[in-house]
Amino acid sequence: MAAVRWISLVSIGLNIAFVAAGVLVVARRGGWAYLQARWHRKTNPEMTIYQSPYYRQRQSQLEKLTVSTDDILFLGDSITDEGEWSDWFSAVTIRNRGISGDTTSGVLRRLPGLLKTPPQAIFLMIGINDLIVLGRSPDQVLSHYQQILTLIQQSAPQTQVYVQSVLPVSDAAFPGINPKILQLNQGIAALAEALGYRYVNLHPLFVVDGEIDGACTADGVHLNGEGYARWVDYLRPLIAAGVAQ
Amino acid sequence: MAAVRWISLVSIGLNIAFVAAGVLVVARRGGWAYLQARWHRKTNPEMTIYQSPYYRQRQSQLEKLTVSTDDILFLGDSITDEGEWSDWFSAVTIRNRGISGDTTSGVLRRLPGLLKTPPQAIFLMIGINDLIVLGRSPDQVLSHYQQILTLIQQSAPQTQVYVQSVLPVSDAAFPGINPKILQLNQGIAALAEALGYRYVNLHPLFVVDGEIDGACTADGVHLNGEGYARWVDYLRPLIAAGVAQ
Numbered sequence: 001m002a003a004v005r006w007i008s009l010v011s012i013g014l015n016i017a018f019v020a021a022g023v024l025v026v027a028r029r030g031g032w033a034y035l036q037a038r039w040h041r042k043t044n045p046e047m048t049i050y051q052s053p054y055y056r057q058r059q060s061q062l063e064k065l066t067v068s069t070d071d072i073l074f075l076g077d078s079i080t081d082e083g084e085w086s087d088w089f090s091a092v093t094i095r096n097r098g099i100s101g102d103t104t105s106g107v108l109r110r111l112p113g114l115l116k117t118p119p120q121a122i123f124l125m126i127g128i129n130d131l132i133v134l135g136r137s138p139d140q141v142l143s144h145y146q147q148i149l150t151l152i153q154q155s156a157p158q159t160q161v162y163v164q165s166v167l168p169v170s171d172a173a174f175p176g177i178n179p180k181i182l183q184l185n186q187g188i189a190a191l192a193e194a195l196g197y198r199y200v201n202l203h204p205l206f207v208v209d210g211e212i213d214g215a216c217t218a219d220g221v222h223l224n225g226e227g228y229a230r231w232v233d234y235l236r237p238l239i240a241a242g243v244a245q
Numbered sequence: 246m247a248a249v250r251w252i253s254l255v256s257i258g259l260n261i262a263f264v265a266a267g268v269l270v271v272a273r274r275g276g277w278a279y280l281q282a283r284w285h286r287k288t289n290p291e292m293t294i295y296q297s298p299y300y301r302q303r304q305s306q307l308e309k310l311t312v313s314t315d316d317i318l319f320l321g322d323s324i325t326d327e328g329e330w331s332d333w334f335s336a337v338t339i340r341n342r343g344i345s346g347d348t349t350s351g352v353l354r355r356l357p358g359l360l361k362t363p364p365q366a367i368f369l370m371i372g373i374n375d376l377i378v379l380g381r382s383p384d385q386v387l388s389h390y391q392q393i394l395t396l397i398q399q400s401a402p403q404t405q406v407y408v409q410s411v412l413p414v415s416d417a418a419f420p421g422i423n424p425k426i427l428q429l430n431q432g433i434a435a436l437a438e439a440l441g442y443r444y445v446n447l448h449p450l451f452v453v454d455g456e457i458d459g460a461c462t463a464d465g466v467h468l469n470g471e472g473y474a475r476w477v478d479y480l481r482p483l484i485a486a487g488v489a490q
Contacts, residue, residue: 004249004250004253005249007253007257008249008250008252008253008256011253011256011257011260012252012253012256014256014260015256015259015260015263018259018260018263053462053463053464053467054464054467056463056469057327057462057463057464057467057468057469057470057472058327060469060470060471061327061328061329061468061469061470061473062329062470063470064470064471064473064474065329065332065333082302082303082306083306084306084307084310084340084341086331087310087340087341088310095329095332096329096332217298217302218298218301218302219298219299219302222298222299222302223302223306224301224302224305224306225302225305225306225307225308225309226305226309227302228306228309229309
């Protein structure tokens with residue numbers, strides 16, 4: 001029986017060590033506040049995006065910047081946010097209105113502010129975070145697209161809108177997302193046509209075997225220099241033809 | 246003895262459950278590759294910065310962009326990266342050459358590429374990640390500053406350099422860092438003067454009770470719209486006076 005007692009002592013010691021290690025990890029990450037934040041992130045993924053320090057800081061900066069009616073807005077999420085648009089296009093004034101993490105609902109919230117001075121044109125690319133982060137269906141995302149495009153048409157009827165397709169992602173990093181992107185893009189194209197806006201189909205420039213070309217990305221969703229160069233090369237004639245310089 | 250046996254069974258069961266939960270968490274985060282990445286991050290914090298997908302993607306984009314000798318480079322880390330400089334300054338051409346996460350060593354690595362076409366001016370702000378992420382001492386950071394400024398002076402003697410102070414941070418989020426920032430800034434000011442460059446002391450614009458003014462930040466280190474507005478207001482006369490438009 002000494003063996004059983006000895007085993008149970010070691011085992012209980014291990015129990016205490018495991019629990020202590022767990023408490024320590026949680027304590028080092030911020031204790032109770034950390035657990036609350038984790039829970040909030042799980043139960044309110046959408047508000048977590050808008051309440052993140054980055055989103056709030058970026059939005060408050062963008063709200064301080066003014067726009068003229070000659071400007072072109074690039075509106076979207078991180079893929080827009082991370083582009084050095086004023087470097088890529090020197091002949092026209094591009095205003096970067098991307099916010100990393102943004103979704104179709106975030107764009108809908110920001111639109112009234114952005115349309116106070118209607119810009120000459122808007123290049124819109126949004127929706128990948130709806131699919132990846134919020135787990136929305138293509139149909140849910142499309143109903144937001146409908147609201148976004150209708151709101152622009154009502155508030156800024158003179159503004160040209162270029163509705164860009166959502167880009168493919170890496171299958172390994174984001175399993176199951178590429179088929180949803182195809183479905184979403186079909187709907188986006190149809191909505192753009194119905195509202196008389198130009199659909200800009202970038203997806204074929206980036207796709208290889210149904211997923212994003214590895215030459216364009218390091219993490220399977222965001223773009224590197226080669227990715228931005230492909231995008232910009234495709235937009236250049238559109239901007240030259242359609243937008244006053 | 247039945248009680249002892251019963252307790253030891255429960256205890257062993259709990260241990261198996263703890264281990265299984267640990268294995269599951271690791272497996273969900275990427276298994277062996279995740280553990281290797283964690284270890285790499287701990288043992289090579291500096292290479293982890295440069296090898297992050299964001300850093301590589303951003304650097305490869307910046308390498309595709311060209312600069313003219315009339316341009317002004319804003320060079321630094323996330324605090325520079327996140328600024329919409331071309332919106333804030335419309336009369337001059339500002340090129341954003343900030344990369345989130347960058348350090349004095351990263352700037353030193355990037356400088357030869359950035360100086361191929363020497364710009365009219367460089368506004369430099371770097372060093373907070375050296376202190377916070379890499380745990381470097383102010384003296385170590387200053388030896389990198391010495392190398393950065395000397396390299397610019399040798400490779401681009403016509404380029405004006407505005408050496409900006411490191412901004413204060415929040416004491417709660419980054420305990421023990423603010424005293425190091427003060428020490429670093431003293432050294433930066435002395436180095437700038439020794440090399441004949443202008444020291445731009447932004448620190449007083451942002452400091453309240455020894456730490457960053459809460460009105461300028463959401464996370465205690467990065468800036469919101471109010472933060473960028475203060476910075477830009479301070480730079481405007483400097484740029485108007487010192488830089489050809």
